[in-house]
Amino acid sequence: xxxxxxxxxxxxxxxxxxxxxxxxxxxxxxxxxxxxxxxxxxxxxxxxxxxxxxxxxxxxxxxxxxxxxxxxxxxxxxxxxxxxxxxxxxxxxxxxxxxxxxxxxxxxxxxxxxxxxxxxxxxxxxxxxxxxxxxxxxxxxxxxxxxxxxxxxxxxxxxxxxxxxxxxxxxxxxxxxxxxxxxxxxxxxxxxxxxxxxxxxxxxxxxxxxxxxxxxxxxxxxxxxxxxxxxxxxxxxxxxxxxxxxxxxxxxxxxxxxxxxxxxxxxxxxxxxxxxxxxxxxxxxxxxxxxxxxxxxxxxxxxxxxxxxxxxxxxxxxxxxxxxxxxxxxxxxxxxxxxxxxxxxxxxxxxxxxxxxxxxxxxxxxxxxxxxxxxxxxxxxxxxxxxxxxxxxxxxxxxxxxxxxxxxxxxxxxxxxxxxxxxxxxxxxxxxxxxxxxxxxxxxxxxxxxxxxxxxxxxxxxxxxxxxxxxxxxxxxxxxxxxxxxxxxxxxxxxxxxxxxxxxxxxxxxxxxxxxxxxxxxxxxxxxxxxxxxxxxxxxxxxxxxxxxxxxxxxxxxxxxxxxxxxxxxxx
Numbered sequence: 001x002x003x004x005x006x007x008x009x010x011x012x013x014x015x016x017x018x019x020x021x022x023x024x025x026x027x028x029x030x031x032x033x034x035x036x037x038x039x040x041x042x043x044x045x046x047x048x049x050x051x052x053x054x055x056x057x058x059x060x061x062x063x064x065x066x067x068x069x070x071x072x073x074x075x076x077x078x079x080x081x082x083x084x085x086x087x088x089x090x091x092x093x094x095x096x097x098x099x100x101x102x103x104x105x106x107x108x109x110x111x112x113x114x115x116x117x118x119x120x121x122x123x124x125x126x127x128x129x130x131x132x133x134x135x136x137x138x139x140x141x142x143x144x145x146x147x148x149x150x151x152x153x154x155x156x157x158x159x160x161x162x163x164x165x166x167x168x169x170x171x172x173x174x175x176x177x178x179x180x181x182x183x184x185x186x187x188x189x190x191x192x193x194x195x196x197x198x199x200x201x202x203x204x205x206x207x208x209x210x211x212x213x214x215x216x217x218x219x220x221x222x223x224x225x226x227x228x229x230x231x232x233x234x235x236x237x238x239x240x241x242x243x244x245x246x247x248x249x250x251x252x253x254x255x256x257x258x259x260x261x262x263x264x265x266x267x268x269x270x271x272x273x274x275x276x277x278x279x280x281x282x283x284x285x286x287x288x289x290x291x292x293x294x295x296x297x298x299x300x301x302x303x304x305x306x307x308x309x310x311x312x313x314x315x316x317x318x319x320x321x322x323x324x325x326x327x328x329x330x331x332x333x334x335x336x337x338x339x340x341x342x343x344x345x346x347x348x349x350x351x352x353x354x355x356x357x358x359x360x361x362x363x364x365x366x367x368x369x370x371x372x373x374x375x376x377x378x379x380x381x382x383x384x385x386x387x388x389x390x391x392x393x394x395x396x397x398x399x400x401x402x403x404x405x406x407x408x409x410x411x412x413x414x415x416x417x418x419x420x421x422x423x424x425x426x427x428x429x430x431x432x433x434x435x436x437x438x439x440x441x442x443x444x445x446x447x448x449x450x451x452x453x454x455x456x457x458x459x460x461x462x463x464x465x466x467x468x469x470x471x472x473x474x475x476x477x478x479x480x481x482x483x484x485x486x487x488x489x490x491x492x493x494x495x496x497x498x499x500x501x502x503x504x505x506x507x508x509x510x511x512x513x514x515x516x517x518x519x520x521x522x523x524x525x526x527x528x529x530x531x532x533x534x535x536x537x538x539x540x541x542x543x544x545x546x547x548x549x550x551x552x553x554x555x556x557x558x559x560x561x562x563x564x565x566x567x568x569x570x571x572x
Contacts, residue, residue: 028385029378031057032350032357034215034252036102038062039076042088045364050095052371055378057252057357058098058213060142060183061088064132065106069115070125072132073106089136100183100213102142103129109151116163122170130174140181140212149187149199157201165206172210183213185254185359187220188238196237208246215359216242218346219256225281226262226334228308230255232345239349248354249468255346255358257365259286259310259337261294268329271321278319278331289367291337302339309345312336340369347374351381354468385412386420386464386473391447395478396560399455399485399507406449407462409442409473416446417473421465424450428458429557455508456558457481484513486551486564493570499540504551509533514554520547541571 033055037045039062049059063076063085076085092099105112115121133141148160172182184207189198204214216238219230235253242251263282270278286294291311295302298315305312314334321327343366347358358374360366391406405424409417424438442448448462460480464473485507494500506513506529513529517537527535541547547569555561 028382029055029375030350030382031055032347032355032378032381033360033374034058034060034213034357035360036060036062036362038362039079039081041364042081042083045362046088046091048363048366048371049092049097052375053095053097055371055375056097058100058139058183059092059363060100060102060359061092062102062104062362064101065104066112066125067106069107069111070121070128072103072128098139098181100140100142100181101132101136101138102144102185103132105145105147107147109147110156112145112147113152113156113160113163116160116167122163122167126167126171126174129171130178133175133180134178138180140175140183142183142185142213142215144185146187148201154201160201161203161206164201165203168207168210181212182210183215184211185215185217187217188234189241190237191241191244194237194241196234198238198241204242204245208250211246212250213252213356214242214246214250215252215254217254217361219254219361222260222336226260226264226336228305228310228312228336229259229338230310230346232307232309235346236349239353239355243353243355249356251353251355252357252359253346253349253355255343255360256338257288257360257362257370259288259291259335260284261286262334262336263331264314264334265332266329267331269327270319270329270331271324271327273321274319274329278329286335286337287365288338288370289365291335291339292367294335300335302335302337304339304341309338309342310336311339311342338370340367340373343370344373344377347377351377383467383469383471386410386417386470387412388422388462388464388473388475390462390475390478392478394480396481396483397454398483398562400453402451402453404449405452405460405462406447407475409446409448409464416442416444417464417470418442418444418446420446420448420470420473422448422450422462423465424452425461425463426452426454426458427460428454428456434461454480454482456510457560481560482508482558483560483562484508484510484553486553488549488551488564488567490549490567490569493572494539494541496541496544496571499538501536501538503534503536505529506533506535506553510558513556513559516552516554518548518550518552521550523552539569541569544571547571 033052034057037059065073065075067073129141175182186202187199189200190196218235218238221230221234261284263280266280295313300313300315302311302313316330316332318328318330350357386409388407388409394403397403409420420442422440423436425434426437427434438450438452440448440450458480459477461477462475466472487505510533511529511531516523516526525537529535549567551564553562
């Protein structure tokens, strides 16, 4: 780990690489990138997503909102964009991107709070959100309910908290029943000892067991006067608190891709067209990728503030009346904005606290160097690859037999991985997914041997447990065929010319297995097992003496070809 820490420390000075640099096979980056995809400027935002697929955890289309109380509004549809939403979804899914669309609270003050207080309306909201996920086959949903702290007021929080928690529990249960994810986006909260103003209404500790992502909006710190968008110490305090409230792997740090341009002083009389906008305290948004151009065009030189991990500069701008040059004003403006160093400083917190990753607001705001910084850090904290190799040559077993499934797990440099938790997984013709049947731990040489029994022809593999330090190691799949066991209750002695009905059975009890009965090496009939694996035939020996009987089994989907033992019958 010390080497990784050293790598991270060196990332304060990084080279400007293209955002599409692929990871090497030896050192693929840790997947730590997520963020929001607004309904506007997709031509700018999508390339960031598609150019960093090897970093990507998930994407949240910022397309939906609760309005009119409980209804889900499709903001993308209302935007009347030329590209249908379904085409964008298909494009994202074609890259195997996890989609967690964001739902905002677009209601007025206390509307949602009051709806959550009522069991019936709360259930309606849950079912409407679930329906959206299932209709579009999204991988889950992201909640961004900001009205609680922007409009409702802190005095309402004690009454809201239990209803919010109940809502999250219910929504989580509905989504998990469909194997869907639940993400919650909130403003920061803090430990009491920091004496920072937090947002305890979101109850991180109470909702932690029921959510899969917590995204912390570590931005909009300075809203009434010039200052940093999300100072680093303030940001880290929120992270420190979050990882005490839930597993760190669920925590995603929200990172701003924008800054603010503040008016701090105005000299002269501004023309009518600017009289309301060019006043002390007015502010405008500045996208990161455009901030340097703004500075250059106004002959300003940005200064990086290492304490806040953001850049700032001051410039002046004159606003003139186009019809009367005598009417003019000059504004002094102060800009704070994040740059690639800001992204690096915040992304470093992922490794420091072992977070799930970062969430950028939004994709497409960043400059090229910012994603390069994220990539280099993601590579420096990349988990070790674990290579699992099955060493069992066995390809066929008899039903009911135990065999040892052996494998070794090593790092790419052949170093064995000891004390590694490994599970045995199986998938047969009845399975749509892999099932876990047994488990064990590797020894000092990275080896493991798991005794297993399988009932029918199956694919098998061994999978090592993933952790922060190591990704899952998955062996190649191996096909093991099973020779059925035949139960054949033949009599030891029978009379010449008599007919004897025989009822046999194949183990495991499988329908549709084809077999034939051999008498003295010659077939006397072919049969197929029923639902219980049973088959029936009759023998009528015509000559006395010792006769042999055997069941020949034809290879099928669930079994290998085989035969029973040879049975002898005395015919007298």
